[in-house]
Amino acid sequence: MPLAWSEIRARAIAFIQEWRDVTSEAAEKQSYWNEFFAVFGKKRRAVAAFEEPVRKLSGSWGRIDLFWPGTLLVEHKSAGENLGKAHSQGLEYIRGLVDSGRESEAPRYLIVSDFQRIALHDLEPEEDPDLPLFKRLPPTIEFPLADLPKHVHAFGFLAGYRTFRLKEEDPANIEAAELLAELHDVLEAGGYPASEADRFLVRVLFCLFAEDTGIFEANPRAFTEFLQHHTVEDGSDLGLQLEQLFRILDTPPNKRGASLPEHLAEFPYVNGRLFAARLSFANFNRDMRNQLLACASFNWSRISPAIFGSLFQSIMAPRDRRQIGAHYTTERDILKLLRSLFLEDLHAEFAQIKADRSGRRDNRLAAFQRKLAGIKILDPACGCGNFLILAYRELRRLETQTLSLLRVTDQAEMDFESVARLAQVDVDQLHGIEIGEWPARIAEVAIWLMDHLCNQELSAAFGVLYRRLPLTRSANIAVGNALRLDWSEVLPAVQCTYVLGNPPFVGKKEQDARQKADMAAIWGSVKGAGILDYVTAWYRKATDYTAAHPSTRCAFVSTNSISQGEQVAVLWGWLLSQGIRIQFAHRTFPWTSEARGKARVHVVIIGFARTDPARLLITEYDRRGEHPKETSAANISPYLIDGRNILLENRRRHFQEATELNYGSFALDDGHFTISDEEASKLKAEAPRISR
Secondary structure, three states: OOOOHHHHHHHHHHHHHHHOOOOOHHHHHHHHHHHHHHHOOOOHHHHOEEEEEEEOOOOOEEEEEEEEOOOEEEEEOOOOOOHHHHHHHHHHHHHHHHHOOOHHHOOOEEEEEOOOEEEEEEOOOOOOOOOOHHHOOOOEEEEEHHHHHHHHHHHHHHHOOOOOOOOOOOOOOHHHHHHHHHHHHHHHHOOOOHHHHHHHHHHHHHHHHHHHHOOOOOOOOHHHHHHHHOOOOOOOOHHHHHHHHHHHHOOOHHHOOOOOOHHHHOOOOOEOOOOOOOOOOOOOOHHHHHHHHHHHOOOOOOOOOHHHHHHHHOOOOHHHHHHHOOOOOOHHHHHHHHHHHHHHHHHHHHHHHHOOOOOOHHHHHHHHHHHHHHOOEEEOOOOOOHHHHHHHHHHHHHHHHHHHHHHHHHOOOOOHHHHHHHOOOOHHHEEEEEOOHHHHHHHHHHHHHHHHHHHHHHHHHHOOOOOOOOEOOOOEEEEOOOOOOOHHHHOOHHHOOEEEEOOOOOOOOOOOHHHHHHHHHHHOOOOOHHHOOOOHHHHHHHHHHHOOOOOOEEEEEEEHHHHOOOHHHHHHHHHHHOOOEEEEEEEEEEEOOOOOOOOOEEEEEEEEEOOOOOOEEEEEOOOOOOOOEEEEEOOEOOOOOEOOOOOOOOOOOOOOOOOOOOOOOOOOOOOOOOOOHHHHHHHHHHOHHHOO
């Protein structure tokens, strides 16, 4: 993982202090660049070399001061020397690389510096005319060393941040999501009701996906051709035409009019409540229609569940993301929780059955499939449903493997009806609670789309085209505040197999009035509960929920603060008193997101239940969240170590004589109390008494 920008800026400030008075090229330039790379978390010697020989245009040989093949060339001068001359020399070296057959090594970036000034030249700048000006990086940036913290983003390539935009040929990428999000905003700005705008865009998203994945089987380009050829170019009739299409998608073929135009009749009956509600007509214009056509030009056939979270997150202001606690995540990180909670056990059980050579194997396989179909999952903070989507995919894949083994034994010819009878795992095994209407609707359609992808995998395994249209079942995603709802109304506790998810990451200092009221309602008079993070309320609700069904297992992603410091004794003191036991733990690692503007937090994953598992496991990672190491434990303490459940409680006074601590210093100002050297000088001049 690249360093966080806050860490890079802190290192840049230290770098300035170290090098602000250095002027001699010969004596110090190599140390300068070693430390410059370190600002961005990169070891220079791992990627770049000093004094790289290259033949110049004149035929003579020169030496590049610093060279990272394919990425960066640096020319360095002593303080006060002409940087323009250094720039020309760097370009001459690059031309020499190309002319000598080393074109693949030609760098994108050229940096010239004289210690106290730095100039960055991007030799392959973005030239997309549709990219807003404020998003474009200028091809050249020059600044004094003292301003390095202001310009660290321009050097993101050193830290490992990608500086190019996703291209149209990338399937289902975040740029496509942002196009839809922009359309969402324009609809709302035009007075279209917010709740209807959510449903409208979800329907559009389904049509985009359906066209590229064979759901619209009769004509794979049905939706695009509908937009291009059956709506006027100025967009004035697009809202009306789309609403008519949505009604067709919700109407069985035998109830459609006999005179229905062919371009509408070729659309299948979808149902599944997705198109059931009647929406207002959206007022479109030419630009909005063009945006929708641009979305249709993307290839959505390899869509990832992460894009739905990205789509939602891209329309939220940063403060809203912080208050709701939205952190949409990579598949890799979600699977950490799913594997530990149930996937590893299911795969181990399947492997054992697969290895059975007795006559009981088919009966065991059938029983295993029934077990998969009986699993019911609740995500009480489901967002756009990423955890449910991936859990469903993994259950379906296990079922497909199970059915494939049974088919080998049976050897019977398969057709659509027989496959339909065999497939038992379905989307109505999934349940969620989400506070926002928009992400809840995204979750529903995302689960249907994943179901379709799983049906394609089953079709490939059996050689029979299998589709679940019309949609007769759906996930149950309740819209509401999970801390105020009775979870048993969404899924009765006695039916629930697993509770899982990624509840909001909101610390005690960041909670708004509503969230503080939620915490008071959940924790009541529990002593010390005022220090707890918002996520702990889900632990309390899950504990109460499982009281009626002790075999239900739970796992949440949480900020690592609940397993360290003052919160541990308050939270875990209460949970342990209710019979809760930690069954597995992933110790601190960075939680990553697929979306732009992604949040970076450090988290733990904690699995807990009222029953004792067969084994207790602790997973530990390196600082980058890589190279997991799993160890068995006799007991997992609230501090996520192998040891007894000892809780260190808050003390007002030290148990020995010691100097008292005051409140301390917190980085809770969102950068508003950070000032530049120039601002500091001005303040000291205006008010000398504050200089110290």
